[in-house]
Amino acid sequence: MTTTAPGIHRGLTGVVVDTTGISTVIPETNSLTYRGYPVQDLAARRSFEEVAHLLWYGELPDPRQLAEFRARERALRPLDRTTAELLARLPETCHPMDVLRTAVSFFGAEDPTEDDGSPAAGRAKSLALLAKLPTVVAADQRRRKGLDPVPPDPGLGYAENFFHMCFGRVPDPDVVRCFEISLILYAEHSFNASTFTARVVTSTLSDLYSAVTAAIGALKGPLHGGANEAVMHMLLEIGDPRRAQAWLDEALTAQRKIMGFGHRVYQHGDSRVPIMQDALDRLVARAADPEVTRLAALHAALRHAMVQRKGIHPNLDYPAGLAYHLMGFDIPAFTPLFVMSRITGWTAHITEQLAHNSLIRPLASYDGPAQRPVPTPS
Ligand code: ACO
Numbered sequence: 538m539t540t541t542a543p544g545i546h547r548g549l550t551g552v553v554v555d556t557t558g559i560s561t562v563i564p565e566t567n568s569l570t571y572r573g574y575p576v577q578d579l580a581a582r583r584s585f586e587e588v589a590h591l592l593w594y595g596e597l598p599d600p601r602q603l604a605e606f607r608a609r610e611r612a613l614r615p616l617d618r619t620t621a622e623l624l625a626r627l628p629e630t631c632h633p634m635d636v637l638r639t640a641v642s643f644f645g646a647e648d649p650t651e652d653d654g655s656p657a658a659g660r661a662k663s664l665a666l667l668a669k670l671p672t673v674v675a676a677d678q679r680r681r682k683g684l685d686p687v688p689p690d691p692g693l694g695y696a697e698n699f700f701h702m703c704f705g706r707v708p709d710p711d712v713v714r715c716f717e718i719s720l721i722l723y724a725e726h727s728f729n730a731s732t733f734t735a736r737v738v739t740s741t742l743s744d745l746y747s748a749v750t751a752a753i754g755a756l757k758g759p760l761h762g763g764a765n766e767a768v769m770h771m772l773l774e775i776g777d778p779r780r781a782q783a784w785l786d787e788a789l790t791a792q793r794k795i796m797g798f799g800h801r802v803y804q805h806g807d808s809r810v811p812i813m814q815d816a817l818d819r820l821v822a823r824a825a826d827p828e829v830t831r832l833a834a835l836h837a838a839l840r841h842a843m844v845q846r847k848g849i850h851p852n853l854d855y856p857a858g859l860a861y862h863l864m865g866f867d868i869p870a871f872t873p874l875f876v877m878s879r880i881t882g883w884t885a886h887i888t889e890q891l892a893h894n895s896l897i898r899p900l901a902s903y904d905g906p907a908q909r910p911v912p913t914p915s
Pocket residue numbers: 538539548759760761762764793794795796797798799800801802849852853854
């Protein structure tokens with residue numbers, strides 16, 4: 538941890554900037570609740586669509602509300618031709634997060650409806666983003682392989698439809714459920730960097746699309762959402778469980794950050810990890826493949842070595858990274874999967890910020906040159 542002068546809160550560490558009724562992380566008990574419900578219970582018993590409804594409306598939907606919510610989401614999934622053509626023209630060298638960022642910005646430019654800042658207007662735009670982002674992510678994954686997009690299927694749930702659009706088929710319900718659990722766990726996490734970014738943009742009374750575009754930029758970084766991709770690159774770099782300890786020793790000596798470990802808020806382990814690890818274990822068991830078993834052994838060995846050596850525990854990106862690999866997604870698509878989920882949390886926070894807005898504008902302690910005269914040009 539970098540030391541700073543008294544009164545300076547670099548990284549806003551430990552600073553409480555506002556109230557929120559959306560979720561709470563309790564570091565002492567390593568727990569997380571969405572609108573009061575423990576996340577492990579939501580992951581065990583509810584669908585991602587129900588969790589989205591909970592985050593936006595404050596309550597789980599009743600059966601009629603859920604049916605209506607699902608019908609509206611399914612109807613909004615297709616992309617119009619202009620968007621599809623624009624996205625198809627982006628260079629394949631750009632990261633899929635750049636594609637998503639561009640897509641959201643373009644949706645904003647195309648949306649003719651007025652953004653009056655009301656919760657109803659915000660929720661309508663949020664639902665359209667929730668519905669369309671998977672279509673963008675799936676089409677982008679396929680075009681990088683020279684494949685045509687697979688249109689969304691309104692007969693399928695959110696998670697199932699995403700597999701259908703990526704691969705042209707839906708895997709076993711077990712695999713779909715593991716993916717859905719990752720979406721529930723990634724949905725919301727209080728004032729993390731990308732959510733706070735969305736709140737900062739919203740606090741200027743800018744529009745929802747600008748706030749989400751900025752949040753995508755913040756999530757892309759490897760210290761935040763980009764870590765799930767970095768985890769997989771790291772596991773492939775190490776390659777063998779027998780190398781885990783030596784690789785870790787070398788990496789720590791070189792002062793490298795070990796991706797998928799550590800957390801600003803949790804000190805003794807991320808509350809979401811046991812749930813995601815359990816889903817990952819199920820994926821490993823059903824694969825019954827020596828290569829997968831080897832990767833899982835490496836994953837476990839590195840985790841053990843890191844906890845032993847540094848006492849630093851994995852965060853959600855650690856099990857999620859390997860789980861997404863086993864589900865068949867390409868590594869550069871991992872952080873976009875996070876966006877497909879966190880769009881719910883971001884937009885819930887945008888609505889909350891507007892409900893009791895105050896421009897977010899911290900102060901800085903100046904440590905540049907003392908005031909001095911501007912030299913006359915010679
Ligand atoms: N690897 C090696 N050392 C670490 C790690 C890590 N992953 N995480 C923390 N540390 C060490 C730091 O080197 C530092 O040690 P020091 O005091 O001897 O200098 C100490 O622990 C504190 O670390 P900071 O980076 O100052 O803690 P901070 O709260 O700022 O960082 C962060 C949190 C950014 C998540 C950090 O743990 C990290 O970089 N992790 C790797 C990236 C990652 O996995 N990000 C995903 C976050 S969760 C999410 O977005 C779902």
